[in-house]
Amino acid sequence: MIQYKAPLKDINFLINDVFNFQNHYQHIPGGSDATPEMVDAILGEAARFSEEVLAPLYQSGDEGCVWNNGEVTTPKGFKEAYQQYMEGGWQGMSAPVEYGGQGLPLSLGVIKSEMIGTANWVWGMYPGLSMGAMNTIYMHGTEEQKQTFLLPLTEGRWMGTMCLTEPQCGTDLGQVKTKAEPNGDGSYNLTGTKIFISSGEHDLTDQIVHIVLARLPDAPKGTKGISLFIVPKYHVNADGSLGERNAVSCGSIEEKMGIHGSSTCVMNFDGAKGFLIGPEHKGLMCMFTFMNTARIGTSIQGVGTAELSFQNALPYARDRRSMRSLSGTKSPDQVADALIVHPDVRRMLLTQKAIAEGGRAMLYHAARLADHMMAAHSKGDSAGYEAYDDKLGFLTPILKAFLTELGYEAANHGVQIYGGHGFIKEWGMEQIIRDAQISKLYEGTTGVQALDLLGRKILLGKMKSFNEFRAEMKEFIKTHKNTREMKPLIRQLKRAMFQWRIGTFRIALKAAKNRDMVGAASVDYLMYSGYIIMAFFWARMADAAYSGIKAGNGDTDFYKAKIQTAQFYYDRLLPRAKAHGKMMLKDPKSLMQMKDEHFSF
Amino acid sequence: MIQYKAPLKDINFLINDVFNFQNHYQHIPGGSDATPEMVDAILGEAARFSEEVLAPLYQSGDEGCVWNNGEVTTPKGFKEAYQQYMEGGWQGMSAPVEYGGQGLPLSLGVIKSEMIGTANWVWGMYPGLSMGAMNTIYMHGTEEQKQTFLLPLTEGRWMGTMCLTEPQCGTDLGQVKTKAEPNGDGSYNLTGTKIFISSGEHDLTDQIVHIVLARLPDAPKGTKGISLFIVPKYHVNADGSLGERNAVSCGSIEEKMGIHGSSTCVMNFDGAKGFLIGPEHKGLMCMFTFMNTARIGTSIQGVGTAELSFQNALPYARDRRSMRSLSGTKSPDQVADALIVHPDVRRMLLTQKAIAEGGRAMLYHAARLADHMMAAHSKGDSAGYEAYDDKLGFLTPILKAFLTELGYEAANHGVQIYGGHGFIKEWGMEQIIRDAQISKLYEGTTGVQALDLLGRKILLGKMKSFNEFRAEMKEFIKTHKNTREMKPLIRQLKRAMFQWRIGTFRIALKAAKNRDMVGAASVDYLMYSGYIIMAFFWARMADAAYSGIKAGNGDTDFYKAKIQTAQFYYDRLLPRAKAHGKMMLKDPKSLMQMKDEHFSF
The missing domain is CATH 1.10.540.10 (Acyl-CoA dehydrogenase/oxidase, N-terminal domain)
Known part of the structure; x- marks a missing residue:
């Protein structure tokens, strides 16, 4: 349904x-x-x-x-x-x-x-x-x-996969064991097992082109010895037609919590013929060059989860009748009032709505940066490319982790609004949760994103992109701080931005003395940053809505709802940042002091 | 596994x-x-x-x-x-x-x-x-x-169910339609459909005794016209043996997100013979007399969920190797360090542990109150019974909702610790989430518990049991405020308790002017109260652990781990209360001002 x-x-x-x-x-x-x-x-x-x-x-x-x-x-x-x-x-x-x-x-x-x-x-x-x-x-x-593989992939006649994970490693790809032995003719034979390969095998297209991480015989240990290969399911003839089957096959598919319609494959490479892509031993670096766009891809799931759950919770909240409004009966002719009269049901609906729409704004902002990044690339402007890659690199772990965590929360609200019916398969609300669960795991768990943000993007990056983003916020605040209607939001946004800077600096200082501070603060720091960034975009949406009303665009009700959702966000979601801001500054001691063997007796 | x-x-x-x-x-x-x-x-x-x-x-x-x-x-x-x-x-x-x-x-x-x-x-x-x-x-x-039904139920030869929910109503039982027509011989014929009946039909015992909410022909509308009936699957002969099948049958079982091994039945009563239990039209009141103990039952699921997920995440965190510790390699002879060296993995494990053990303490405290309540009942001391019922009544919505919400969170951490493997059925970690989802829904959703707490127990109850509970906390704080080692926790607990009182009064004042304040504040208020109450029990556990160490009970490492978990709780979970405390005091306006038809365009 x-x-x-x-x-x-x-x-x-x-x-x-x-x-x-x-x-x-x-x-x-x-x-x-x-x-x-x-x-x-x-x-x-x-x-x-x-x-x-x-x-x-x-x-x-x-x-x-x-x-x-x-x-x-x-x-x-x-x-x-x-x-x-x-x-x-x-x-x-x-x-x-x-x-x-x-x-x-x-x-x-x-x-x-x-x-x-x-x-x-x-x-x-x-x-x-x-x-x-x-x-x-x-x-x-x-x-x-490109001529052989990219063209048919772009046309959609063929499809592709990314083969990274192995049974012993997912996050820590330095442990990859799959071997690639040169055949002497420029091609390689790949041997190894890859797991969790989405779309590894399916019936949508005949040909499937696998991009595979593997090690050359002389490869250094760890992440510096991994190369990237193209391994097609079928060999490709000189004229582009499909030849014999290559020695790559799907050993099984996983039974999972959700995304059942997506094939999650164990892929066996048994001397499968492949072609080196990019320089030897630089496979991981090559993978990371477009990690930002890949992560934007996953963060879409957060927005989509919230939107879908909201869209399907709303009609139920309007139709289902339960109890009477505490502030007075709303539908005296009916057996009970609709769910949507109850403040807590509204809280859940508005949370879903604020996440979906706020997340969408963050997403489109990132997509604009990606446009600039790709523009620089196509012009051969590597400095410009890197500048936008950095801007995006700061945002993407936040988008990925914060939006998928919040999307998951939104899906949970959807089930709560349905009550017991939310647990029943037929309604579909529980499926949204099951399918969303993976979004917090793949392309790097929330914890991995948080380390990337705080360890790499903030601390190693010397806060450059952090400061650039804040400069945009400052500019916006400066422009709007004296606008009568925007004042209440701007005041809160300004305070949050200020505390964000202080908090970031304090973490940096502590991390200089104790490296465990980075991991200890990371997830709270990411969530904290996410709430503040979303507040910025809600302020921008409120501003645009006020402008729309002033311009008399005729959609006054629509614009009003945007402003009301922004107010809801500042009242009932942004305060969560406070708790994260407090917890992220705590000494790592309370995490690190317990001996491994004392976690249970 | x-x-x-x-x-x-x-x-x-x-x-x-x-x-x-x-x-x-x-x-x-x-x-x-x-x-x-x-x-x-x-x-x-x-x-x-x-x-x-x-x-x-x-x-x-x-x-x-x-x-x-x-x-x-x-x-x-x-x-x-x-x-x-x-x-x-x-x-x-x-x-x-x-x-x-x-x-x-x-x-x-x-x-x-x-x-x-x-x-x-x-x-x-x-x-x-x-x-x-x-x-x-x-x-x-x-x-x-009692002789006919209670005896074999107690012996376990028969089993029972509770048949409340109908397709059109779960929370709002005033809408119950199932009819009970008197047969003139003291028995009744029940006709109607009940849904979501756990254990409604199964093969564990031959006889199943249904307790059914239904309406007598002359019943007033709403909750005041509901009576309670015993409807056995098989008629019972005078000698206690089973007779013919009664006209109650299981029409189907639900496909659900989890708890697949529990039969969730649609039960059809087609003129099934039943017996009135309790006074006419007082069925809901009868149900509520033991609602507190029933809710303790559900809150066990929160503790169990956290404990089971923790127990199964811990060995994985010890065995699985990924990356190196940021503060220096811990296992140089291994390909990577164990997950448990990473601060964020520890944060998740300790969160699970703090929830399981803190929740268990809350549960046992409530169980002690229930002992007193049942003792008063068996002595016929109705004043004593009511006094303990009140004490318990204040705690049970918190236990039910707070502990199941936190148990669910803990199950999510368990999956995160497993990374992608957490999503795979074989490991079982995802099943814990699916099974836990229902705990937030049945016996009253989190929202329903929160209304019960704030609307009924706090405001209608004139804060009596709230003040009694706080008196216990005060007494504990007074006794321990000058103990050197307890000081840091006591200081925080005292502040939290003080703010709890202020916050509760402020909500009460606002609710007197605007009834929507109750629903608007309710869930945040419940979570806020939960974190403070759990802090009290963590302080008590820390205190008991310090005493154990002083008494030289020999379990120093065990006691130390309790103290460390208490410190973790105060550092990294209690601060969440701050955000809830802030959000619960917001004006209902940001929830109520949006018109129903403006939620989406």
């Missing part, structure tokens, strides 16, 4: 009122094609496809994939939906024109992915993973590799 | 060092039988049964129940385990001697239920629900009803 309606009004509010994408696109290669009419048409079509084709497959997809003797069958309807997607040219929308794409801005691709991923995250994982393989080949492949 | 080891050392620490159950039992009927040797023997045997019989059925039980033409088969091994349980006389352990029980204190039954429920909550639901039916008949049944 889960339904999805693309929130085009909310999306357009962001790209028009808040971020002015039209202006932004004038500075981005390919942006000139993204005229308002084109953007409208694309979003409308993506909305239709998500609502009508993908959403109806969400609950039925929970039946899961079937493994049979190395072959994987995806849930009913997945293949037909993919056929439509491929024929629509969706996979190459933001891919470079020279390799078969349409060269539209990456940010437009993010909005498309958001709609697809909200309607049916599990289905969206297949093209999403393929995008990861495409990016790798685009950034690091030879021209020949 | 989920394993369970009963934490007997932790349990004994509470019943000996912290709460002195031996002394307590001298004031409780049946307590004289609960000698230290007897208690030891019972706990040891309950531990063995839970560890060896129930825990091995936890993961396999996730396969679920099978419905076939009205019959329900429980998972493999459930029936055999129940046979052992019944033969061991466990069901009647705390039941009155005059109706076949052993008359041991209720608190001992809580500890038994905790072990059973931690090892295998789902299995434990069957006898747990039966206990609800037993209590109802004991409190409100006629002597004949």
Whole structure:
């Protein structure tokens, strides 16, 4: 019964009122094609496809994939939906024109992915993973590799995977054991086992192109000895047609908590032929070059989870009747008042709404940065690329961890609003939780994101991008601090920003003396930063809504609801930052003093 | 691979060092039988049964129940385990001697239920629900009803259910439609549909005794027109043997997110013969008389969830190797350091531990109050009964909601510690989350508990039991404020207690002007209160541990770990109360001002 309606009004509010994408696109290669009419048409079509084709497959997809003797069958309807997607040219929308794409801005691709991923995250994982393989080949492949592999991937005729994890290691990829032995003809034979490979095997396309982390025979130990390889499921003939099966196969698929429609494969490489991509031993570095865009991808799941759960909790809260309002009966002619009259139900709905819309704003802001980053790359401007990569690098661990944690919370509120019915499969609300659980784990757990943020981006990065982001906030605060209606929010935002700086400096000082401070503070620091950043974007949305009302755009009710949601956020979500801000400054002693053997007796 | 080891050392620490159950039992009927040797023997045997019989059925039980033409088969091994349980006389352990029980204190039954429920909550639901039916008949049944139904229930030969929920209502039982028509011979014919009936049908016993909420023909509307009935699956002959099938049947079982091994039944009453229990139209009141003990039952799930997840995350954190400690390599001879060296992993483990042990202390405190309450009841001391019922009534919504919310959080940490493997069914960590989800929903959602606490227990109750509880805290603070080692905790506890009072008064003042304040503040108020109450019990545990060390009890390492966990709690969990304390005082406006139709456009 889960339904999805693309929130085009909310999306357009962001790209028009808040971020002015039209202006932004004038500075981005390919942006000139993204005229308002084109953007409208694309979003409308993506909305239709998500609502009508993908959403109806969400609950039925929970039946899961079937493994049979190395072959994987995806849930009913997945293949037909993919056929439509491929024929629509969706996979190459933001891919470079020279390799078969349409060269539209990456940010437009993010909005498309958001709609697809909200309607049916599990289905969206297949093209999403393929995008990861495409990016790798685009950034690091030879021209020949691009012609051979990137083109059909962009067209969607083939699909790709990322093969990183092995049984003994996920986060710590320095432990990778898969071997690549040179064949002497420029190709390699790969041997090893990879686990948790999403889309490792399926029936959506014949060919599957695996990007695989492995070690050359002479490789140094640890992360400095890992190289990257392309390993196709079928060998590719000179004319691009498919040849014999390569020695890579799917040994089994995992039974999981959720995302049952996504095949999570054990992949066996038994002397599978592959091709080195990027320099020897630099595989991990190559992987990390587009980690930021990959993490944006995962953070979409946080937004989508909150949005989908909200959209399906709201009608239930309006229809289901239980008890009377404490402030006086609202529907005397009915057996009871609707759930939505109760303040605590409203608290849960507004929390979902504030997370979905606040998260979306953070996401689109990051997507704009990614547009600039890709623009610099395509112009060969490596300084510009790095500058935007840094800006994005500061935000992405926050987006990834904070938004998936909050998305998960929102999904839980959705179940609470349904009461006992939320626990029942038929309604679909519990599936949203099960599917969201993985978002906190893959592409680096919340803990790993937090270490990346505080250890690498803040402390090793000497707070450069942190200060740049704060400069933007300051500018906004300066401009709006004397606006009558914005004053209450600005006052709180200013205080939060100030404390954020102090807190960050205090952690840095403590970490200089005690390295355990970094890990001890990290998750609280990330959540703290997330709440403050989201407060910034809620202030910007409130500001844009006030402007919209003043301009008499006619959507006064819509704009008012934005302002009310912003007020809700500042009243009832932002105060959480206080607790995180307190806990992150505590001495690591209370974490580190207990001996390992004393955790239980 | 989920394993369970009963934490007997932790349990004994509470019943000996912290709460002195031996002394307590001298004031409780049946307590004289609960000698230290007897208690030891019972706990040891309950531990063995839970560890060896129930825990091995936890993961396999996730396969679920099978419905076939009205019959329900429980998972493999459930029936055999129940046979052992019944033969061991466990069901009647705390039941009155005059109706076949052993008359041991209720608190001992809580500890038994905790072990059973931690090892295998789902299995434990069957006898747990039966206990609800037993209590109802004991409190409100006629002597004949007790002889007919209570005896075999106590012996475990029969089992019972509670049939409250209907498709149109769960929380709002005033909407119950099931009808009871008098047959003229003192019996009634019941017609209607009940849903979400746990253990409604199963193969553990032949006879199932349903306690059913229904309306008499002349019943007033709403909650004041509901009566309570006993409806057996099989008619009972005069000699107590089973006769013909009654017209009650299981139409289907629900597909759910978790607790698959528990049969959640749609029960159809098609003119089923039943017997009135308690006065006409007073059914809801009768139900509520033991609601407090029922809620203690559910709060056990929060403690059990945290404990089980912790017990299974800890060995993984010790064994799994990933990355190096930021403060310097810990295992240079290994490929990487163990997870447990990382501060954030320790934060998650200690959070689980602090929740499990802090929750257990809250639970045992409540169980002691329940002992007193039952003692007063059995002496016919209704004033005493009400006094303890009030004390317990203040605590139970907090225990139920706060502990199940925190237990759920702890289960999530368990999955995070496992990383991607936490999402895989085989490890069992995700099952703990799925099974815990229901704990926040049944017996009243978190929101319903919060309204009960703030609306009924605090505001309607004129803060009587709130003040009584605070008096206990004050007394403890007074006694310990000058103890050198307790000072740091006491200082924080005192401040928290002071703010708790101020906050409660401020809410009361605001609620007097605006009734929406109650619902708006309720969940934050409940969580706020929970953190402060848990802080009190952690202080008491720290104090008992310091005393244990001074007394030279020889368990210095064990006691030290308690003190360290208390410090962790005050450093890294108690500060959360601050955020809740801030949010609960906000004006309801930010929740109430948005029009229903403006939640989405």
